[in-house]
Structure formats: structure tokens, C-alpha cells
Amino acid sequence: MSATPLPPNATIGILGGGQLGRMSALAAAELGYRCHIYAPEADSPGMQVAAARSVADYEDAAALAAFAASVDVVTFEFENVPARTLEILAPLVPCRPGKKALAVCQDRLQEKTFLEAAGVPVAPWRAVHSLEDLHKAVAEIGLPAVLKTTRLGYDGRGQAVLRAPEDLAPAFARLEPKPLILEAFVPFTQEISAVAARGLDGQAVAYDAVENHHHHHILDLSFAPARVAPAAAAAARAHAMRVAAELDLVGVLAVEFFLLPDGRLLGNEIAPRPHNSGHWTMDACAASQFHQHIRAVAGLPLGGVERHSDAVMRNLVGPEGMAKLPALLGDNSVAVHLYGKASAREGRKMGHANRLFPRGTLSGTLSDTLADTAEAALLSGL
Numbered sequence: 297m298s299a300t301p302l303p304p305n306a307t308i309g310i311l312g313g314g315q316l317g318r319m320s321a322l323a324a325a326e327l328g329y330r331c332h333i334y335a336p337e338a339d340s341p342g343m344q345v346a347a348a349r350s351v352a353d354y355e356d357a358a359a360l361a362a363f364a365a366s367v368d369v370v371t372f373e374f375e376n377v378p379a380r381t382l383e384i385l386a387p388l389v390p391c392r393p394g395k396k397a398l399a400v401c402q403d404r405l406q407e408k409t410f411l412e413a414a415g416v417p418v419a420p421w422r423a424v425h426s427l428e429d430l431h432k433a434v435a436e437i438g439l440p441a442v443l444k445t446t447r448l449g450y451d452g453r454g455q456a457v458l459r460a461p462e463d464l465a466p467a468f469a470r471l472e473p474k475p476l477i478l479e480a481f482v483p484f485t486q487e488i489s490a491v492a493a494r495g496l497d498g499q500a501v502a503y504d505a506v507e508n509h510h511h512h513h514i515l516d517l518s519f520a521p522a523r524v525a526p527a528a529a530a531a532a533r534a535h536a537m538r539v540a541a542e543l544d545l546v547g548v549l550a551v552e553f554f555l556l557p558d559g560r561l562l563g564n565e566i567a568p569r570p571h572n573s574g575h576w577t578m579d580a581c582a583a584s585q586f587h588q589h590i591r592a593v594a595g596l597p598l599g600g601v602e603r604h605s606d607a608v609m610r611n612l613v614g615p616e617g618m619a620k621l622p623a624l625l626g627d628n629s630v631a632v633h634l635y636g637k638a639s640a641r642e643g644r645k646m647g648h649a650n651r652l653f654p655r656g657t658l659s660g661t662l663s664d665t666l667a668d669t670a671e672a673a674l675l676s677g678l
């Protein structure tokens with residue numbers, strides 16, 4: 297593939313109008329590009345900052361053709377666009393990332409199969425098409441286990457933890473759409489993730505691995521770097537770059553991992569786009585994950601991934617998150633990023649705050665005796 301970069305003032309089409317599209321469009325503007333956002337919802341966070349917008353359904357062939365004609369390249373902030381969308385767009389305009397990355401990451405069965413083939417260990421799993429399959433899978437994998445939909449799950453939606461034999465039938469009946477996947481319950485000590493970027497020329501880079509903490513299944517905090525053994529952090533980055541190469545990705549992806557008590561990593565999920573656990577890069581690295589994504593999609597060389605500062609990212613979720621805003625705006629160790637959403641509904645990601653520290657601050661909190669007090673200091677007011 298030729299790596300001729302898009303010239304300044306070219307137009308990048310982005311499918312999806314959420315905060316990831318918004319931050320990608322802002323990064324694109326900084327790099328001299330225009331963005332055209334295509335999404336079904338009007339006045340979405342992305343559209344507020346875009347040069348052009350199309351409000352239309354993802355399967356509206358006429359609207360997609362007009363969109364393709366008005367942009368130089370298409371990317372995604374949302375991996376669950378229907379396969380049909382890409383079938384319509386791909387013959388008309390370069391789509392980065394392409395069909396393979398989207399197909400693999402839309403379906404947990406394909407994702408697990410792909411991760412194993414790419415050399416990333418995963419927890420034992422079975423496909424579940426029927427209640428009979430589920431009984432068989434539980435007999436093989438044991439309890440506890442996690443039953444998940446294979447498609448369209450996010451923020452812990454579309455999954456159930458099975459602890460006892462009587463949990464099987466109700467969970468199977470409730471979870472839609474079928475088929476489902478059963479995964480062994482992983483007794484992880486931490487959840488970490490790594491964001492990698494891969495350019496049009498195949499060059500790949502990865503940011504430092506980060507440690508993620510969830511609240512009500514929504515990402516709450518990321519610590520950059522992850523306070524884990526260096527070998528685990530290095531493995532996470534290497535896996536993320538490998539996955540990007542195997543998917544033939546052009547753009548950014550994140551891989552989520554479980555860290556086991558013995559130090560091994562198991563792959564959990566891949567997101568073929570900028571990821572919430574990479575938001576710290578906006579303030580702690582020369583090129584953020586959004587700049588990197590736009591650079592890759594535009595055929596530019598990738599930017600610097602080195603962490604010049606340590607960072608803690610706090611998601612601002614719902615009314616409680618927004619209540620912290622006055623204090624955060626008055627705290628000069630913190631960079632605030634808001635997404636332009638009108639109403640702060642419960643569970644809605646409204647923005648995030650990055651607190652920066654001199655590089656090396658976080659690794660000082662690795663020791664157990666230091667951890668609690670040091671962590672409280674890192675998070676105070678955040």
C-alpha cells in the first residue's frame with residue numbers, strides 16, 4: 297500500500313459521533329485536517345467540533361455514497377458499525393482500519409479465536425448456542441464462569457457471572473442476542489491495557505501499559521504506567537503491537553488484559569479504535585492516542601509515544617462526576633476534558649480529568665506498604 301500522506305486541509309470521515317470521534321476530530325484539526333462526522337444522532341459530541349456532518353442511518357446507501365464522495369479517507373470511532381456499511385463504503389473510499397479489524401472485534405468468538413492464533417493467551421472459553429451447550433460448557437470449564445453475549449456488549453452490559461448450577465437457565469434466557477460465549481472466571485489481581493498504533497507503512501508503536509479500575513462496570517481510573525512488574529507491562533505492549541500487525545490495522549487499538557497472580561497475562565478484549573484507557577496520553581505524551589490515530593489514518597509518520605509524565609485519569613461519569621468539576625477546574629495539576637453532552641445522566645461518560653505527576657511518581661507506589669497512603673495522595677480531589 298502506498299504511504300502518500302493526506303495533504304493538509306484534506307477531509308477525514310469519521311463514522312460515529314461520540315466522545316472518541318470528538319477527540320479524534322480535535323486532533324485532526326490540530327494536524328490541519330477537516331473532519332466529516334457521520335452518525336445517526338444529531339448534535340452528537342463529535343458533530344459539535346466537526347467541519348461537516350451527516351445525520352443518517354449506518355445502512356443508508358445514498359447517504360453513505362454522498363459521505364464517501366466528500367471525504368478522502370474513512371475511519372471509525374465505533375466498532376459496531378454494521379458489516380453492510382463497510383461493504384458500501386469500501387469500494388468508494390479507503391477505510392482504515394478495514395473489514396478484518398472490525399469483524400474480529402465485533403464478535404467475542406472471533407476475537408478469542410484470533411487472540412489465541414496471534415499468540416495471546418486467553419481464559420478457557422466455549423461457544424454457547426443452546427442451554428444444552430451451556431451445561432456442557434460448565435461441565436468442562438467449571439464455576440464460577442462468565443456468560444456473555446458475543447456482540448454489542450459494553451461497560452459490562454450483556455454478561456452474567458454464573459456461580460451455581462441454578463444460575464444457568466435464567467442467565468441463558470436473559471442474555472440476547474444469541475449465540476453466547478462462556479468464559480472461565482479469571483481470578484485476576486489487576487486489569488491492565490495497552491494502546492498500540494500502526495501506520496500505513498506497517499510501523500507499530502505502543503504506549504506504556506496502564507492499570508484500570510472499574511466502578512459499576514464502567515472504567516473509573518487508569519494509572520499510567522501500570523504498577524505491575526516490568527515484564528508484564530512489556531508483554532502487554534508487545535501483545536498489542538502484535539495484534540495490530542495481525543489485524544493489518546491502520547490506526548489505533550487497545551487490548552485489555554487480566555493479570556494473574558503468577559504474573560501471566562490473559563487477553564480479554566480488543567477495541568480497534570482509541571480507547572478510554574488511553575485518554576491519559578492526551579496530556580502525558582508528545583502525541584496522544586487521537587493524534588496517533590489520525591496520523592495513521594492520514595498516512596503520516598506516527599508520533600512519539602514516550603511518557604513524559606506519569607498520569608492518573610479519572611472518568612467523569614454522570615451527575616457525581618460533574619459535581620467534581622469546579623474543584624477540578626481549580627486544580628492546576630489537572631487537565632479537564634469535557635465531551636459537550638447536554639445532560640449528565642447516571643452512568644453517562646461526561647468527560648475525564650488527567651492529573652499529571654513527575655515521571656517515576658507512580659512506580660514508587662508499587663510496594664504494598666506504601667500503596668494505600670500513596671494512592672490516596674495521588675487521587676485527592678480527583
Ligand SMILES: Nc1ncnc2c1ncn2[C@@H]1O[C@H](COP(=O)(O)OP(=O)(O)O)[C@@H](O)[C@H]1O
Nearest residue numbers: 419442449450451452453479480481482564565
Ligand atoms: N472471564 C472473566 N473473569 C473475571 N472477570 C471478568 C471476566 N470477563 C469480564 N470480567 C469483568 O467484567 C469487565 C467487563 O468485561 P469485558 O469483557 O471487558 O466487557 P465490556 O468491557 O465490553 O463490557 C471486565 O473489565 C472484568 O472486570
Ligand SMILES: [Mg+2]
Nearest residue numbers: 451552564565
Ligand atoms: Mg472491556
